[in-house]
Amino acid sequence: MKVIQGGVTAPIGFEAAGVEAGIKYQNRKDMAIIWSQVPCVTAGTFTSNVVKAAPVKWDMQLVADSPFVQAVIVNTGIANAGTGAEGMRCVKETAEAAGKALNLPPKAVLIGSTGVIGPLLPMDRIKAGISKLVEAKAHTPEAGTNAAKAIMTTDTVHKECAVQLSIGGKAVTIGAISKGSGMIHPNMCTMLSYVVTDACIGKEALTALVKADVKDTYNMISVDGDTSTNDTFLVLANGMAGNPEIKPGTQEYEDFAKALRYVNETQAKRLAGDGEGATALVECIVTGADTKENARILARSVISSSLTKAAVFGKDANWGRILCALGYSGALFDPEKMEICYEGGGQKILIYQDGLGTDFDEDIATQILSQPEVRILADMKMGTETATAWGCDLTYDYVKINGDYRT
């Protein structure tokens, strides 16, 4: 597997675009399309929030029932959540308008929305945006980047990624675009993440891969503990690479799974590192746990702790907050036996061992905590299971951004 330039237009047969539709913001791209020249199998996971946005409900049904999908239409600015039956009508109209423009049944059009909860979508602008998107879509790197930019809200950088691997002698490509930033505490998947591939793979195999992947990627990040109403992670596979169908239990399946995991982990880390107001990516690696699930619970608890996050922002080696967050995670362990290290910028120090803080060098701790990527290593000394979770620091800017989000 090799990492290549590009995003959702890297695989064969996928076109994309991002345009200014004026949904809520002016003078910025706020609608995106991903379109495949041929029908795709699809798999996805969605928010576990009881309050599901209208486009989430629509996509869930399509992933479950639709014989194929061929396009994704996304708008930013308005989440189309908390909008009741009206919101569902907007989604349906969007799919119908896109289907008409693309010569597809509406049920082949997946829909994504992100932004403020509550307002109804301005359907005239959505429809005008669809016309622009259909006209602009192209199989170029720039078109893919435009789509990645158009799905951003408070993200500070766009997030695209692509890899290539060989399957049965054919080059298979996977590309992705994602957006995150706030209301990030995915519980099934993240805000919006779209992965496309030209691999030939069956729906069942793709679904199994997606379910396995989210547990260790999008479900292991948190910005603020708030699970969004709009979380959507979709994979579309159009088979245009011409590889023999990827079947479970084969080496090709393992290779594809590894490549897909790389893409999802990369995008998940980027979502965490670009959390609202963040100045650092915080990675917690738990080792020596008794079960995989406990490893995940422990790692997530550390990167979700407001106090641990604020201490990273302040470059303050206040390791007691890490110990505390492990302790209230819900997983059992012996605080007298486990160990905690800081790692970053090529340095690593042991800060807690045998039930006591070590006599660590505060200057080195401050240097590590000043890196853009800070790692917290917790060895539970109970078994062999490991897990990694990603978050960010808690800053003044998080409060600023969210004290005044609607205006």
Place this chain on the structure above:
Amino acid sequence: MKVIQGGVTAPIGFEAAGVEAGIKYQNRKDMAIIWSQVPCVTAGTFTSNVVKAAPVKWDMQLVADSPFVQAVIVNTGIANAGTGAEGMRCVKETAEAAGKALNLPPKAVLIGSTGVIGPLLPMDRIKAGISKLVEAKAHTPEAGTNAAKAIMTTDTVHKECAVQLSIGGKAVTIGAISKGSGMIHPNMCTMLSYVVTDACIGKEALTALVKADVKDTYNMISVDGDTSTNDTFLVLANGMAGNPEIKPGTQEYEDFAKALRYVNETQAKRLAGDGEGATALVECIVTGADTKENARILARSVISSSLTKAAVFGKDANWGRILCALGYSGALFDPEKMEICYEGGGQKILIYQDGLGTDFDEDIATQILSQPEVRILADMKMGTETATAWGCDLTYDYVKINGDYRT
């Protein structure tokens, strides 16, 4: 029942003091004593964090085993958590020193600590502090207030409270001091809250009351989602009011329970409203829930949401975040049927109904959100169960306080 002036020195036979012991800070009171002239029965609840501070372990054992208790010694500045066997030795030495000075067995001395996790207690200063406390203790309102002040860390106001009621013709008094501020997401009880009473009541009855109370008081507040290693809630009853023993199933029991609930709810609200950096108390009242437990889960989820908290700080009527937090709470409900209102400063507005935001007046919403006490009312329209939870807004000062706590 009537509310009276004072705190832990209001009930008969209780003395208190707060002194400067120089544990971590200079020129501020940082050690407190509560002492009863006669032995007390006691009940308490403690943090559910796997990492329990040494004094928590000590108190848990005393509450379980000790035939009586008669004193509480508290220090601030250092939590004595993450300190292993050394930490336990410090607790034992503290109890021994206090026992000697007060002519009590060490196992009659409860210990509390709060502050930074990790460092060991300076035992020479602790012992000198105990001497000062024993000398200074008095049955005066000022002495009680001094104790309330001495247990503060980042609290901006001290928190004491007292009520009086008549039981069997005798005046019975309950008094309390509490501290909170950060690392507040109690799961069994809050940081430190000490309630004393001169009521005559058996250990079993007192234990039952404490267990019932915490569910609706200290367990319903959150400042930052971080469950501390030191959470301790203790009630001491010395029987000096001379009332006939309060027995379960009697009117006197109900009256006492109501008074105790008032004290605990008052202190819990004060802890939430004085959360680190807070400018407003946020109260979420859930009505119409299907079960009591779901009502509690829903109310807690709203006041714990970083995004809802930041929106209150920004006086931004972004009700979608409330709906979102209800949705990811874990409790099931129909988003199309429930209703949400804001209430505060004598005004109340309906903001969400029938699956849609209402056409509410933004100016009134801003007025309500600018009050020092903001209420969020969520009517789930499913049943008759209710619960109330208390939190605070998320501000720049929370980040400032916790970015640089140790220095």
